[in-house]
Amino acid sequence: MNSKTPEELHLYSDFQNCGMYWKSYDHTDVTADIPSHCIYCEAKLAIKDEPDWVLFCPNSGCGWWMHFPPPKPAGFRTIEHHAKWAIIKKFSFNDKDLPTAELAKYLKQNPHSMVNTHFSAFEKLVCSLMKEFYGPTEFIHVGRPKDGGKDLIGVFNDKITTFVEVKKRENIFSCESVRTVRNLLGVMTHEGVEKGIVVTTADRFSKEAHSLSVPKEESLANYNLELISFKDIKSWLNISRVSSSPSWEGVIEPYYCEDEYERDHVFVRAERWKQIGT
Numbered sequence: 001m002n003s004k005t006p007e008e009l010h011l012y013s014d015f016q017n018c019g020m021y022w023k024s025y026d027h028t029d030v031t032a033d034i035p036s037h038c039i040y041c042e043a044k045l046a047i048k049d050e051p052d053w054v055l056f057c058p059n060s061g062c063g064w065w066m067h068f069p070p071p072k073p074a075g076f077r078t079i080e081h082h083a084k085w086a087i088i089k090k091f092s093f094n095d096k097d098l099p100t101a102e103l104a105k106y107l108k109q110n111p112h113s114m115v116n117t118h119f120s121a122f123e124k125l126v127c128s129l130m131k132e133f134y135g136p137t138e139f140i141h142v143g144r145p146k147d148g149g150k151d152l153i154g155v156f157n158d159k160i161t162t163f164v165e166v167k168k169r170e171n172i173f174s175c176e177s178v179r180t181v182r183n184l185l186g187v188m189t190h191e192g193v194e195k196g197i198v199v200t201t202a203d204r205f206s207k208e209a210h211s212l213s214v215p216k217e218e219s220l221a222n223y224n225l226e227l228i229s230f231k232d233i234k235s236w237l238n239i240s241r242v243s244s245s246p247s248w249e250g251v252i253e254p255y256y257c258e259d260e261y262e263r264d265h266v267f268v269r270a271e272r273w274k275q276i277g278t
């Protein structure tokens with residue numbers, strides 16, 4: 001495990017124009033200002049396929065990226081495009097505004113750090129993971145304080161309301177007690193909601209908690225309580241699209257060219273691009 005948790009995270013959570021542009025494309029100098037190596041760790045950059053051209057650092061601990069629209073061949077209309085590259089922002093683990101996707105990526109590599117994230121940031125992450133793994137789901141964030149024992153309410157697509165309780169325990173090697181499950185079940189029965197989920201960073205639930213999650217009383221026969229612990233969150237993170245999506249996703253606008261002839265020419269240029277630095 002990670003014995004030392006960093007005080008702050010350096011994440012590529014933003015981008016800036018990096019000043020490059022093409023005007024009336026001239027392929028002879030197109031590579032002039034484009035780095036062949038990562039500006040942070042100096043690893044040789046890889047290129048993502050056309051039509052969106054992204055140079056990215058293949059170093060998994062780095063992942064810096066740079067995006068630029070494909071230059072057009074000579075003879076086509078003048079273009080002026082700024083390239084963008086990722087910039088690092090510093091976040092404290094206590095920052096409630098930790099960007100969810102980047103946090104997910106970090107925690108995928110450092111799952112034990114989840115106990116140190118700000119509660120709101122963690123809750124947002126759980127919300128996002130649940131949306132991914134519970135299908136078309138709308139989670140309404142309730143948050144605290146005075147939440148009456150529920151932190152999120154999940155409204156599933158088939159209109160089944162689910163109460164979700166999120167517990168961020170400081171100690172992963174702890175045991176989530178029956179009290180948490182009892183509280184949620186209490187709110188559920190009070191409000192007539194039959195589905196509930198407890199999500200905790202503790203690595204297990206007590207035997208009593210498990211036992212209570214399968215209510216024996218006939219009047220509670222329809223109640224369904226799911227218990228999600230640290231290892232479940234960890235496996236969500238491992239297979240989550242959120243934690244594996246590239247940092248540039250959602251930031252750059254995909255290149256689209258209607259003209260087939262022009263597009264073909266751009267693809268020819270893309271082929272040339274792949275040879276950069278080889």
Ligand SMILES: [Zn+2]
Pocket residue numbers: 038039040041042043057058059062063064
């Ligand atoms: Zn790098």
